[in-house]
Amino acid sequence: MDVNDSHRRPGDYNTGVIVTSIFFAIVSSGSLMNYFFMLISTKTSSAIEQQQGMVDHILWQDVGLTFIVNSFVFIAAMLLYLHRKKSFYFFLAALVATLIKISFTAIHEGSIAKVFSSADIGGLVVSAVLILVCIYVWRLSRSNTLK
Secondary structure, eight states, X not given: OOHHHHSOOGGGSOHHHHHHHHHHHHHHHHHHHHHHHHHHTOOOOHHHHHHHHHHHHSOHHHHHHHHHHHHHHHHHHHHHHTTOTXXXXXXXXXXXXXXXXXXXXXXXXXXXXXXXXXXXXXXXXXXXXXXXXXXXXXXXXXXXXXX
């Protein structure tokens, strides 16, 4: 690590990188907290009870993969905030885990059509967003914005 790397001037930071990283950090941490509260069912409201009914029918592999995706995105967002090239690999790992989750859904349901249904289209949207973010971060690292 270079001595000058840890003492950057405020003008050296890219505003788009900071906004993107904060957005992904908030979204992924909110999702992680939501899964945590649903799994331990600490709140007792009618909405939580309805969600708990949905959670009871979700496979543990799906919950585990969702937790992994959100964890990777949170770590990647923190690394991106620090302008580190390693963030690309965590976003890429989140993309791969999302694609595994989509494949798992297709295999478990027995049809690829289930992946494109209105209930499960979220996985494809997440994949598309992660692809765009991976391209963005890769371009940032190629332009030496990230260290």
